[in-house]
Amino acid sequence: xxxxxxxxxxxxxxxxxxxxxxxxxKISQDYxxxxxxxxxxxxxxFVFMSDLCRQIHGVDVRTFFMQASSYGASTNTGxxxxxxxxxxxxxxxxxxxxxxxxxDSGHTLSYIRRLLADRGAKSVKICTIFSKPARRKVxxxxxYVGYEIPDEFVVGYxxxxxxxxxxxxxxxxxxxx
Ligand code: IMP
Ligand code: MG
Numbered sequence: 001x002x003x004x005x006x007x008x009x010x011x012x013x014x015x016x017x018x019x020x021x022x023x024x025x026k027i028s029q030d031y032x033x034x035x036x037x038x039x040x041x042x043x044x045x046f047v048f049m050s051d052l053c054r055q056i057h058g059v060d061v062r063t064f065f066m067q068a069s070s071y072g073a074s075t076n077t078g079x080x081x082x083x084x085x086x087x088x089x090x091x092x093x094x095x096x097x098x099x100x101x102x103x104d105s106g107h108t109l110s111y112i113r114r115l116l117a118d119r120g121a122k123s124v125k126i127c128t129i130f131s132k133p134a135r136r137k138v139x140x141x142x143x144y145v146g147y148e149i150p151d152e153f154v155v156g157y158x159x160x161x162x163x164x165x166x167x168x169x170x171x172x173x174x175x176x177x
Pocket of ligand 1: 044070100101102103104105106107108109152153154155159160161
């Protein structure tokens with residue numbers, strides 16, 4: 001049977017933990033005393049979201065989730081984004097922070113950012129723990145980026161290959177075997 005093996009560790013659990021604390025600190029400063037609607041993009045965000053929201057202090061945080069799916073193969077994202085699960089709140093006038101596992105082609109986040117801005121949010125920013133700038137297909141940057149990484153397929157810390165390896169506490173590189 002064909003499968004995927006983790007062949008290398010890109011960032012350790014400790015490195016990621018340190019980076020998430022830094023991101024939480026920045027976000028805490030930027031939204032100090034304000035209300036912040038955190039919107040995690042499922043499923044990949046679930047580990048990062050839970051760590052990040054606990055590193056934000058002095059901000060009135062509310063957490064929500066959306067699920068997007070892009071029509072296409074497992075390791076390649078097409079431009080066709082579909083909302084599988086939408087928000088259950090009105091975000092007009094709110095500060096929104098989209099929380100994502102990885103910014104790759106940018107199709108998913110540019111679609112979701114536009115969607116949420118069109119609903120009248122006061123501000124819409126993006127926080128991603130990983131970003132692969134070399135893979136960008138649309139012009140989009142995140143406001144908060146943990147690590148910029150090379151064009152390798154990575155798993156762990158919420159990221160999967162065919163639903164496997166989301167539970168790894170570190171970020172690893174996979175190869176098909
Ligand atoms: P984009 O729309 O191309 O930016 O794709 C973003 C989504 O593709 C992410 O939320 C991930 O689910 C998935 N993705 C992109 N690169 C990787 C990777 O290296 N490992 C696991 N998932 C990835
Ligand atoms: Mg995925």
